[in-house]
Amino acid sequence: MKKVLYFFSIILFISCSKDEPFSIPGTVSPNPDADVDVQDFMWKAMNYWYFWQNQVPDLADDRFVNTPEGIEAYTNFLSSEENPADFFDNRLLFEEDRFSFYNEDYRVLTQSLSGISRSNGLEFGLVRFQSGQNLFGYVRYIVPGSNAATKDIQRGELFSGVDGQTLNLDNYIQLLFGENNDYTLNMAEFVDGALAPSDKEVSLTKEEALSENPVFISKSFLINGENIGYLMYNQFTNEYDDDLYTAIENLKTAGITNLIIDLRYNPGGSVNTTRLLASMIYDTNTDNLFLRKRYNDKLQPEFSKERLEVYFADKVGNREINSLNLSKVYVLTSASSASASELLINSLEPYMDVIQIGDVTRGKNEFSTTLVDDRDNSYLYTPSRINHINPNVQWAIQPLLGRNENAEGFSDFTNGLIPDIQLKEDLQNLGILGDQNEPLLARAIQEITGSTGKRDFTVKRPANIMSSSKLFSPLSDRMIDDTHY
Known part of the structure; x- marks a missing residue:
């Protein structure tokens, strides 16, 4: 049996083996006047399905009881975070869970899980330069039929900046994976062991619903x-x-x-x-x-x-x-x-x-x-x-x-x-x-x-990548x- 080292999560689309849905234990409902419908859904679903349910005290089956006091306590708990995203992250997750997530629109989430996304088709790795705060990217491959496939860029090329800003740990997510549809890569190369900017620039555009044949x-x-x-x-x-x-x-x-x-x-x-x-x-x-x-x-x-x-x-x-x-x-x-x-x-x-x-x-x-x-x-x-x-x-x-x-x-x-x-x-x-x-x-x-x-x-x-x-x-x-x- 192979030895092992890191951590990894998995997504499961479950198909029921019965015609009837599985029974969900009865749980307390919040005050109907409170605006906590999303939080109520999150708590009940996590209480039933979550792998670490018994290790999150607030998800315990007996955490809230169906009495006037219990209803008030449950409503106050759901109202403790106005934003459902903060409620999910801060109140429901086990401390070792790095991979559970959410989306405010189930249609966007389910489409993304079919491999459809907004992308320019450039696949790259990101490496920290000499263990500092700055990063550089290297091209791994380019998705055929994508925007990047029409540009002068190929596997093995390096880039150290985006739109004139040097990539670092604080800005790379916003620059490369933010809401911007367009960005320009500032290319680079190794010169005597050091990373040096080159004169080359490559402008790319993210496309909606890009689907990659794996x-x-x-x-x-x-x-x-x-x-x-x-x-x-x-x-x-x-x-x-x-x-x-x-x-x-x-x-x-x-x-x-x-x-x-x-x-x-x-x-x-x-x-x-x-x-x-x-x-x-x-x-x-x-x-x-x-x-x-x-x-x-x-x-x-x-x-x-x-x-x-x-x-x-x-x-x-x-x-x-x-x-x-x-x-x-x-x-x-x-x-x-x-x-x-x-x-x-x-x-x-x-x-x-x-x-x-x-x-x-x-x-x-x-x-x-x-x-x-x-x-x-x-x-x-x-x-x-x-x-x-x-x-x-x-x-x-x-x-x-x-x-x-x-x-x-x-x-x-x-x-x-x-x-x-x-x-x-x-x-x-x-x-x-x-x-x-x-x-x-x-x-x-x-x-x-x-x-x-x-x-x-x-x-x-x-290629000791820190992200990709x-x-x-x-x-x-x-x-x-x-x-x-």
């Missing part, structure tokens, strides 16, 4: 008698399951006997897509357990085995999966590999040899789901029930609900998954993605072919469990 590269190599498949997959987005299916089918047709999955920039996404990819790689035996869910102590006994356990798949939609039936797979990771990426590794390990190459993953092992004020459906967001959502409460919350265990019962990777072969990306030698000489891909090929040659994998300037564009993407650190059973 199947970024799919190809095969014949090297030293080994037929090697390579798939760079940049997020687990179920809207592109057909593209993923086609990519694997093409690799199978090509006769590959080895597979390298590149998840170095993959922040997570759909649990069902993760299950489908695992089945395409390993096997389609639907008796093999893919994961087991663990909820809070109040909910766990309430759910059936069918609800808690998810198995490998034999179909994508109506199409049979022609599995590669591999006994070993090579996975490229970085500190940006998170959630569903980690789930793929963790859930395959009981069944096959997973050789992880790269950097320690982010470490997010909790799942969550979208909750809205649909009380007859146990607060679960269900697209077909949007007319049942309280019209006075359009907020949605996305709290952590539990952890996913693999077939061996392992889920403790809050510190990240440690690679078998550690190799960070080198800012001075990023290489071309999909080229067999790109360092991480080349190291995996070397492991497959057993050919050491004279290749030097020394990293001269490691992916961390601000809709699916960052998410594992959306959209499995139906």
Whole structure:
């Protein structure tokens, strides 16, 4: 079993195994004259679903009682924060929870979880310069068909400022990820080990509803008698399951006997897509357990085995999966590999040899789901029930609900998954993605072919990222469990 280091969360879209919603225990209601409908929804939903419910005193089942005094106390508690966002953050969250979040419009939240966002298509990492306050960015890749794809900018280029302001820890979020639709990157380069501004500038525009096909590269190599498949997959987005299916089918047709999955920039996404990819790689035996869910102590006994356990798949939609039936797979990771990426590794390990190459993953092992004020459906967001959502409460919350265990019962990777072969990306030698000489891909090929040659994998300037564009993407650190059973 692989050792681990960091922390990671997961998003879960829950489908009920019964026709009837789960029963929500009766709880006290606030004074109807108080303007606390949103806070009331948040408290009741968190009291029932939250993974750490029993460790937050204000969420205790007996915290408020249905008496005149109890109603007053409950109303005063809900009114303690006028802004529902502050109420959620300050009164309901467990101190170790870094990943639960909310949105004042459930439509915006659910669209973002489908991988649709406002973006210029430039994917980059951010690094602190010499451990100071200033930052610089390096281009990882560019989304095809995006605004950035029309500009003179490419992988490996550096930038140190935006709109004439030097990037630092205090301003980078506002400059790069704020409400501004347009910004100009001030490019830079290394000169004698120091970061120096260049004369180049690149102006970019964020576009509404930019959707990225996560199947970024799919190809095969014949090297030293080994037929090697390579798939760079940049997020687990179920809207592109057909593209993923086609990519694997093409690799199978090509006769590959080895597979390298590149998840170095993959922040997570759909649990069902993760299950489908695992089945395409390993096997389609639907008796093999893919994961087991663990909820809070109040909910766990309430759910059936069918609800808690998810198995490998034999179909994508109506199409049979022609599995590669591999006994070993090579996975490229970085500190940006998170959630569903980690789930793929963790859930395959009981069944096959997973050789992880790269950097320690982010470490997010909790799942969550979208909750809205649909009380007859146990607060679960269900697209077909949007007319049942309280019209006075359009907020949605996305709290952590539990952890996913693999077939061996392992889920403790809050510190990240440690690679078998550690190799960070080198800012001075990023290489071309999909080229067999790109360092991480080349190291995996070397492991497959057993050919050491004279290749030097020394990293001269490691990409020790402190943030990235992916961390601000809709699916960052998410594992959306959209499995139906």
